[in-house]
Every structure is written in structure tokens, then in C-alpha cells.
Amino acid sequence: MRVPDLYMLDANGLLVPDLGPTGPRLYGLVDLNIYLHNPYAFAPSDIFYIQNGLNPLLPGMSFSTTPFTFTPQGGFTGTPYTGNTYTLTEHGLEVSEPATLALLGFGLAGLGWLRRRLGAA
Numbered sequence: 001m002r003v004p005d006l007y008m009l010d011a012n013g014l015l016v017p018d019l020g021p022t023g024p025r026l027y028g029l030v031d032l033n034i035y036l037h038n039p040y041a042f043a044p045s046d047i048f049y050i051q052n053g054l055n056p057l058l059p060g061m062s063f064s065t066t067p068f069t070f071t072p073q074g075g076f077t078g079t080p081y082t083g084n085t086y087t088l089t090e091h092g093l094e095v096s097e098p099a100t101l102a103l104l105g106f107g108l109a110g111l112g113w114l115r116r117r118l119g120a121a
Helices: 098-120
Strands: 001-008 027-030 047-050 063-064 069-071 076-079 081-090
Touching: 001 027, 063 076
Parallel strands: none
Antiparallel strands: 001 081, 027 063, 047 081, 069 076
């Protein structure tokens, strides 16, 4: 599973350099519960227009010009970004398949049964 890393573009379509804590920076947040159900097949160099921190092609992803903060009452909040972005890098996720998890569960149950049976003998 791949998740895109987006970078801000200026009005001329050029990458906005990351100037550290005092310069412009784009923060991304991914709700994997949403994103994993409908991931977008992006390519490096894809351009996405982000409006109010969101793009419909990237469900579960939010973008902000300030770090996201979390409160139990309000969830995650930031300063929503509006503008063009560029896909330059990505993050990879390894997601276990349900069949693998079921097989692991059966194996652990079998070991528990075997231990109990050998302990009773």
C-alpha cells in the first residue's frame, strides 16, 4: 500500500522550498480507516489541487500549513491548505491480509490446545 507525500507548489508551478520551522511547510494527516478502503493509484509527479485541506481523490487525507493538534472533543485540527501540490515521494505501508491473521489465530489456538493437552498428561 502506498501513501503519497505532497509538496506545495507556488503560483508558477515550482516546488516551494522547505525553509525549516520559519518557512512554509505542508503537513499531511492520513486516516488509514478511510484511506485503506479506497486508495488512489497515484504516480510520482502527479499534481493534486487541495481545497480547504482536502482532495476527493485522496480520501482520509488532510493537509495543513500548521502542525495538526488533537483534542478528544474536536479530533485533529490544523490550518487547512488550499493550492496545488506535487507528489514527490511516498510512504509504504504493509497491511496484513485477513487470511494471514486468521491463520495466525488458528496456529496460536492450536499451540494453546497442544500445551494444555501435554500439561494434562
